[in-house]
Structures are given as C-alpha cells and as structure tokens.
Amino acid sequence: MSPRLASACPALLAAVLLAGPVAAETLPVEDPQAAYARCMEMTRDRPRDAFGAAVAWEGLGGGEAARHCAAVALFALGEYAEAAARLEILAEESRQPLPLRLEVLAQAGAGWLRAGRPGRAEAALGTAIRLAETPVEGVPSALPDLLIDRATARADQGRDSAAADDLDRALSLRPNDAEALALRASTLRRLGALAAARADAEAALARDPTHPGALLERGNIHRLAGEASAARAAWMRLLETAPDSPEAAAARENLARLDVQGTDQ
Structure with a gap:
C-alpha cells in the first residue's frame, strides 16, 4: 500500500x-x-x-x-473526501492509458463535490481537462463531460461567469447536450440573463422533456418573470417525472413558498 x-x-x-x-x-x-x-x-x-x-x-x-x-x-x-484524495493520488501515480486516468480524475472531482469542497473538485477537474486536450486517436474526447463537471464546481463556488464559459465550450464540442444546457440556464439565470436562460432551459427540454434540472429552471425562470401558474406547472411536472431527485426537493420548497405568498416575487 x-x-x-x-x-x-x-x-x-x-x-x-x-x-x-x-x-x-x-x-x-x-x-x-x-x-x-x-x-x-x-x-x-x-x-x-x-x-x-x-x-x-x-x-x-x-x-x-x-x-x-x-x-x-x-x-x-x-467517505467522499477520503475517496477523492485516494483517487487523485491514484491518477497521479497510474500507468494506465490516459482515458482511464481521466475517468479516475473525474471520479475524484465528484468526490470533492460530494464532500462540499468544490475548489478541490475544480483543481482535480482542471488537471483532467489539461490532459484531455491532447486527443487520443480512436477514443472519444472526454472534454465535454469534464467541462460540465468543472462548471458545476465553479457554480458551487459562486463563479457563474467562469461556469458559463466552461458550458459554452462544452456545448461547442457537443451541441444540444441537455445537461450542459440546463446547467447553463441556471448560471445565466443567476447572472440575470433571463431571456438566454429561458432559451437554454427550453432547448434542454426539447432534447429531454423530463430533464429534472431543466424543469426546475423553467419554473425558476417563470417565477422570476412573474408567471406563477407556469412556474407551478413546471415544478409539478418535475415532481411527477423525478419525485426522488434533488431537483424535486427544490421544487417542493419553491411550491411551498408559492402557496404561502400566493404569488411570485
């Protein structure tokens, strides 16, 4: 050992x-x-x-x-932090082919995110992204997924502009990716670009009509636009299609606030 x-x-x-x-x-x-x-x-x-x-x-x-x-x-x-630390060391010391080392680094990033340490996740994923920028013949690029993961880490630190940059790049490599579109909708909403956020959320739902993140964002955007009924419909749809998801938990909280307030804020 x-x-x-x-x-x-x-x-x-x-x-x-x-x-x-x-x-x-x-x-x-x-x-x-x-x-x-x-x-x-x-x-x-x-x-x-x-x-x-x-x-x-x-x-x-x-x-x-x-x-x-x-x-x-x-x-x-x-034991997310311990797992992530071990995975980072393993990726550093590994003699396996690059795609396998990238997968281990991505797992390390996931561990740091679960441990509530997005800065460490961003660092691990940044290392993976730098390595993935060298293409391997015959192997699909891991860059889109790694960029999406790093965007999540950056957003968790409140760095929405940097997260949006990663998602722009991911979507340039893999257009119409529902996960990237839903995440970018969330970052754009927080940046105040509601029209662009709405377009991304709807594009994600056109690709995957039951995507939990996109349904949550559709509701969030409707709420901010003062469209309470449409927000409620989006969140209710989320509860029907993915009731056990983290997004559904957020939707329940939002619906409870709507019930108390009687209107959007």
Whole structure:
C-alpha cells in the first residue's frame, strides 16, 4: 500500500478490521480482472466488505485495481473526501492509458463535490481537462463531460461567469447536450440573463422533456418573470417525472413558498 494512503483513513480501516475479517479469498486474486470485477460489484451492495477485501488484495499485490476498488468503496460509504484524495493520488501515480486516468480524475472531482469542497473538485477537474486536450486517436474526447463537471464546481463556488464559459465550450464540442444546457440556464439565470436562460432551459427540454434540472429552471425562470401558474406547472411536472431527485426537493420548497405568498416575487 502506498505510504500516503496507508494511514489516510485510520478510523474507517479500524472499523472494517474490528467488524470481522474479510478474507482475501473472497476475491479470485489469481485472476486480476475477475478480482477487480468482483470487488467493484461488492462496492454496490457491500461497500464495507469491498473496502476490506480491496485492502487485503492490495497487500497481495493487487496494485492499482485494488486501490481503485478501495476508493470506490469509500465513496459508497460516504467517505467522499477520503475517496477523492485516494483517487487523485491514484491518477497521479497510474500507468494506465490516459482515458482511464481521466475517468479516475473525474471520479475524484465528484468526490470533492460530494464532500462540499468544490475548489478541490475544480483543481482535480482542471488537471483532467489539461490532459484531455491532447486527443487520443480512436477514443472519444472526454472534454465535454469534464467541462460540465468543472462548471458545476465553479457554480458551487459562486463563479457563474467562469461556469458559463466552461458550458459554452462544452456545448461547442457537443451541441444540444441537455445537461450542459440546463446547467447553463441556471448560471445565466443567476447572472440575470433571463431571456438566454429561458432559451437554454427550453432547448434542454426539447432534447429531454423530463430533464429534472431543466424543469426546475423553467419554473425558476417563470417565477422570476412573474408567471406563477407556469412556474407551478413546471415544478409539478418535475415532481411527477423525478419525485426522488434533488431537483424535486427544490421544487417542493419553491411550491411551498408559492402557496404561502400566493404569488411570485
């Protein structure tokens, strides 16, 4: 195990060990591909066991695959900052092809965002973007997704102009991407460009009529325009199509405010 990783999460490691041994033979370590597939499968329904198995496998020479599985298990356990830190180190030290290293950096960015540290997410994603600017023949560019992710990190820091720049670039590379359009609608709304925000929200919904972010923004824009009935309709549609989404939670709060106020503000 890398010295920088060995003591990074002592409390969780102790909890895993005290919970009972996770035998290395739970993974078919003689077949690294099968061991990795099994370990990653475990992260979905038994992440604590997956972490213990990955640590044991790394001790047996599991290398990058074992380290990646351990980090993904930590992410699944809600240890987002620890997972992100491990993923960044893994991407830095990895000898895997560039597309795989970019994926690991994107996962690190997601971890930092979940941990409430968008500045660290922006840094990790910025590294990935710089690497992705060198095209790999026969491999689709990762730039649009990385730019969208960095835009989210920038918006979370209140840097809407910078976020909009990333989204402009993402959409120049992948026009009509519903996620990028919905995110740009949100940033443009906060920047006060309501007409442009409305156009982006509607374009996103033309691409994906049930996109949660676009429906939320449609309602937000209608509310700011003084169109209470249209705002309510957009948010109700969101509750019908994606009731368990974070956007639906925001829509419920907005609807409650409409009910109290009786009108938009």
